[in-house]
Amino acid sequence: MTPAGPKYFPTAGHLLVxxxxxxxxxxxxxxxxxxxxxxxxxxxxxxxSGGRVRLTESGCLGACSYGPTVCVYREREGTLEQGWYAAMTFPKALALAHAVQAGRDLPAEHRYGPAEPLTP
Ligand code: FES
Known part of the structure; x- marks a missing residue:
């Protein structure tokens, strides 16, 4: 008999602060x-119940002079999408989480870096 592994939680996206x-x-x-x-x-x-957003702390994301920095990764339309945000506030971070939860476009405000999905 094999031991049970960790429980996997499917998510709509992963925010890192x-x-x-x-x-x-x-x-x-x-x-x-x-x-x-x-x-x-x-x-x-x-x-x-019904939640789809993962949130974790991260180490330095490389934009130290513009923090708080937040990034998000999610799979969308078969590709890995990334979003990078500088000078984040609580309302903007919560709006970002709502967009991820609902599968909407990521907010443009305070976003920097590539806007295109990662291609394999
Ligand atoms: S301390 Fe470097 S990006 Fe936050």
């Missing part, structure tokens, strides 16, 4: 905590 030193100095710790609570409260978090 930088917890590097520069982003923390710009409020990323509080941003992460507030976002976590909102995802839980609004049933957007993957572990809640």
């Amino acid at each position: 930088c917890q590097g030193q520069s982003c923390q100095a710009r409020g990323s710790r509080l941003l992460y905590q507030a976002l976590w609570q909102a995802l839980d409260r609004e049933h957007l978090a993957y572990y809640k």
Whole structure:
């Protein structure tokens, strides 16, 4: 008999909030905590009924002077889409999570970097 593996939670996308030193100095710790609570409260978090968004902390995302930095990855139309955001606020991060949950286009405000999906 094989032991049970970890439970897999299908998600609509994965948000990462930088917890590097520069982003923390710009409020990323509080941003992460507030976002976590909102995802839980609004049933957007993957572990809640109907929730489809995964949220984790990350190390430095390489935009230290423009934090708090957030990135998102999701599969959309068969490709891996990425979104990079600088100077994120709680309302903008929550709007990003709602877009991921609903499968809508990612918000353009505060977005930087490639707008095209990653191609294999
Ligand atoms: S510390 Fe956040 S991007 Fe570098």
